[in-house]
Amino acid sequence: MSDVVLQTHHLVRRFGGLVATHDVSLSVERGARHALIGPNGAGKTTLINQLTGVLAPSEGRIELAGQDITALPAHRRVALGLVRTFQINQLWPTMTPLQSLALAVSSRLGASRRWWQALGADAAVARECEALLRQFRLEDHAERATAELPYGKRRLLEIALAVALRPQVLLLDEPAAGVPAGERQDILDTIAALPADVAVLLIEHDMDLVFSFARRMTVLVNGAVLTEGTPEQIAADPQVRAVYLGESLTGTRHEAPAPVAATGAAHG
Numbered sequence: 689m690s691d692v693v694l695q696t697h698h699l700v701r702r703f704g705g706l707v708a709t710h711d712v713s714l715s716v717e718r719g720a721r722h723a724l725i726g727p728n729g730a731g732k733t734t735l736i737n738q739l740t741g742v743l744a745p746s747e748g749r750i751e752l753a754g755q756d757i758t759a760l761p762a763h764r765r766v767a768l769g770l771v772r773t774f775q776i777n778q779l780w781p782t783m784t785p786l787q788s789l790a791l792a793v794s795s796r797l798g799a800s801r802r803w804w805q806a807l808g809a810d811a812a813v814a815r816e817c818e819a820l821l822r823q824f825r826l827e828d829h830a831e832r833a834t835a836e837l838p839y840g841k842r843r844l845l846e847i848a849l850a851v852a853l854r855p856q857v858l859l860l861d862e863p864a865a866g867v868p869a870g871e872r873q874d875i876l877d878t879i880a881a882l883p884a885d886v887a888v889l890l891i892e893h894d895m896d897l898v899f900s901f902a903r904r905m906t907v908l909v910n911g912a913v914l915t916e917g918t919p920e921q922i923a924a925d926p927q928v929r930a931v932y933l934g935e936s937l938t939g940t941r942h943e944a945p946a947p948v949a950a951t952g953a954a955h956g
C-alpha cells in the first residue's frame with residue numbers, strides 16, 4: 689500500500705486573470721511532518737482551501753488515501769479524515785473546552801444528537817475528553833467559558849478539537865501566530881507530541897517553528913512549487929534563499945514577487 693495519504697495532481701486555481709495555484713502536485717505521507725512555506729501571497733491559503741473543500745480547483749485532482757475527493761463537500765472530507773484546525777472565530781465562546789470536546793468526540797462517534805447526555809452517560813467519551821484536555825494542557829481551563837481563556841489556550845483548543853476527530857491528515861494553519869511569548873512553548877510542545885500516525889501539514893511563517901517541526905518541506909512561490917526536500921536541503925537551497933531575499937530562514941515575513949498571470953481564458 690502506498691505511503692502517500694494526501695496527494696494533489698496538477699492542481700490549478702485561477703482568480704480571474706491571476707493564477708493563485710499553478711500546477712501543484714504535492715504528496716503527503718502517512719505520519720508526515722510536512723511544512724508548506726512561501727512568502728506572502730505565495731498561494732498557501734488558496735491551496736489549503738482547495739484541500740479542505742472551501743474552494744473548487746480550476747483544474748486538477750485531490751486524493752485522500754487513494755480516493756478522489758476533488759468534488760466532495762467540506763464535511764465529507766472531514767468525515768474521511770482530512771481535518772483543518774478550527775479557527776478561533778469558529779469556537780463556541782460560551783461553551784467550555786470540555787463541552788466543545790465532548791461535542792466533537794460524540795459527533796465523531798455518531799452520537800451528536802445526545803451529546804450532552806452522552807458526556808455524563810458515556811464513560812468512553814468522558815475518558816477521551818479528559819485525555820485530550822491533558823494532552824493539550826487544558827485541564828485547568830476545562831470548565832471555563834472559551835471566550836475567557838488566554839489566547840494560547842484557545843489556540844490549543846483549536847488543535848484539540850481537530851485531533852478529537854481522529855484525522856488521517858491534520859492541516860495546521862499558523863498555530864503559533866499571535867500567541868504571546870509566554871504561551872508559545874505550550875503550542876510547540878503539544879505540536880511536537882501530536883500522534884505519530886497522523887500526517888501533519890503545517891502552514892507557517894515562523895521559520896523557527898517550521899525547522900523544529902518539519903521533516904519534509906515544500907516551498908511555494910507565485911502559486912507554484914519552487915522546490916521540496918528535507919529541512920537541510922531547503923535551508924541550503926540557493927533558490928529558496930533568493931526568494932527569502934538572502935536572509936536567514938528565521939521568522940521574517942517577506943513580500944512576494946508579482947504573481948504569475950493566467951495565460952488561458954480567465955475564470956474563477
Ligand SMILES: Nc1ncnc2c1ncn2[C@@H]1O[C@H](COP(=O)(O)OP(=O)(O)OP(=O)(O)O)[C@@H](O)[C@H]1O
Nearest residue numbers: 703706708726727728729730731732733734735947
Ligand atoms: N478570493 C480571491 N480572489 C482573488 N484573488 C485572491 C483570492 N484569494 C487569494 N487571492 C490571491 O491569490 C494569491 C495567493 O493568495 P494566498 O492568500 O493563497 O497566499 P498565502 O501564501 O496564503 O499568503 P499569506 O502568507 O500572506 O497568507 C494572492 O495574490 C492573493 O491576492
